[in-house]
Amino acid sequence: MNQRNNRRLVLFPVPFQGHINPMLQLAQILHNRGFSITILHTDLNLSIHPRTPTSPFAPSAMASANRRCAAPFEERLREEVSSPDGRDAPVTCLIADALFRFTWDVAERAGVRRMVLRTGESRLEDPVPEFPPLQVKDLPGINTAEPELLDQLLHDMTEGIKDSSGVILNTFEDLEEISSRNFPIGPFHKCGPSSSGSLLAEDRSCISWLDEQAPNSVVYVSFGSIATVGESEFSEIALGLADSQQPFLWVVRPGSVGGSELLEKLPSCFLEALEERGKIVKWAPQQEVLAHRAVGAFWTHNGWNSTLESISEGVPMICMPCFSDQKVNARFVSDVWGVGVHLNNGLERRKIAEAIRKLLVEKEGEEVRERAAQFKEKANSCLRQGGSSFRSLDGLANHILSSESFVFGSNKSSA
Incomplete structure (x- = not known):
């Protein structure tokens, strides 16, 4: 100091x-x-x-x-x-x-x-x-x-x-x-280290869950503190996560889609996926999550804080902007910096699953993953x-x- x-x-x-x-x-x-x-x-x-x-x-x-x-x-x-x-x-x-x-x-x-x-x-x-x-x-x-x-x-x-x-x-x-x-x-x-400024209680059980996952295997899903989704979108997100066959950590903030009671309405295939390879929390310590070795992709609303935190940890993004500068952020992530993919034209389970697998496991996403790693080094160097x-x-x-x-x-x- x-x-x-x-x-x-x-x-x-x-x-x-x-x-x-x-x-x-x-x-x-x-x-x-x-x-x-x-x-x-x-x-x-x-x-x-x-x-x-x-x-x-x-x-x-x-x-x-x-x-x-x-x-x-x-x-x-x-x-x-x-x-x-x-x-x-x-x-x-x-x-x-x-x-x-x-x-x-x-x-x-x-x-x-x-x-x-x-x-x-x-x-x-x-x-x-x-x-x-x-x-x-x-x-x-x-x-x-x-x-x-x-x-x-x-x-x-x-x-x-x-x-x-x-x-x-x-x-x-x-x-x-x-x-x-x-x-x-x-x-x-x-x-430098700083205390949490979160206005919502962070569920730290997700960190111990991440500890049990393979490196770069998990898609972390969080749409921030304000963005909301409708029930049909919520269902497509769930089905896309299930179809991806990849581990996922999903933040479902109270009030973002009516709360956890919607989980009861989801198809059995998702609930089975949740039991086998998924975890849902109401709020997560995001910076710690993105820095975890198990996280290989971040599905985000592209608020600037989330975007910069993901870039800083070298985590490729799946972009689903909602409003304000998020749309510009998402386009730069996908088309300028090349560290993510953009979910254009709405949510559909097949496209969601494809985007997740592209970034996490397929050869097509190697260049994206490499560029993300390069930006992590630049963020540290600056x-x-x-x-x-x-x-x-x-x-x-x-x-x-x-x-x-x-x-x-x-x-x-x-x-």
Whole structure:
């Protein structure tokens, strides 16, 4: 751990699981670099807010959070800046989630530099023609009855990023071309040990189950903390897993398809497969699962955290994106980086089984497996001394420490 530098950072995550995790990981990284850390959080956890299969993300909830959090957040930030409890480390910088647009105005009034953390794919503002693999259907999209609210939310996020003094990205240079005002210091979760930030209880029995499986034989199936599937899709997933003849670890999150009671409706062939070579859990310690020697493929919704964690462990992916940047992530996984296969045009048991067997056992998937192993090495290399993320972290620390000469508002002109 580096020597303390007498500077304090305030971090403020959006209350979704996929946003909380990277912010906590960033906090650990910066603490190891000598900064004192204060994390502010909301009372409401949007990850457990009621959702429907067709609307897993409610723009109104995020818009409400932006409206209702502004005043109490400003009050608390001012308390932190004035250090009423006698702490001698001054607040040097606020690092907020990019979805919290109001933090710009609050930070300006409080006289604190503001940076943002982007928890998703960083190329979403680039024009589609720059990326030939992308198709129109790959553009980020969320099925919602509130399209105007969603458009406003995305607009505000983009403007908030432009108004910040820098953007911190959970990625590394071998994956993406990064502009000069961004700091790619990922993969966050590989930078050092950190405690779990899971909002759901992790079933660790899956680790002992994995210990009993052959190396690179298991397909791990998890669609994250928000994505949902319908009953017919759920059945096709189950039948595809059964037909693959491969061991599987499947996360069926409470509420994702109505809960475990659906298992009783599944065909006997799946239940037999489950008894012989499958395991279902409500939630799993994903980073540990992906790093396990038995896991040879990851069937994922392609949220950015899951995508990066899979790349970092050299695990090929089966891509089933649901909304937002997941569609872009999936297309890059399959068509640009070549470390996975894309389940196009819906779910069908035969195609599912073919995709699993391709990645795990067939010669056709050897190149995919080899490329995945190469990206694992690149992810490890970038974090070593002299690597791209190591250097970028040095740049980030120096950027934050330069705030003594920072004139508030100058970041707007440099964006």
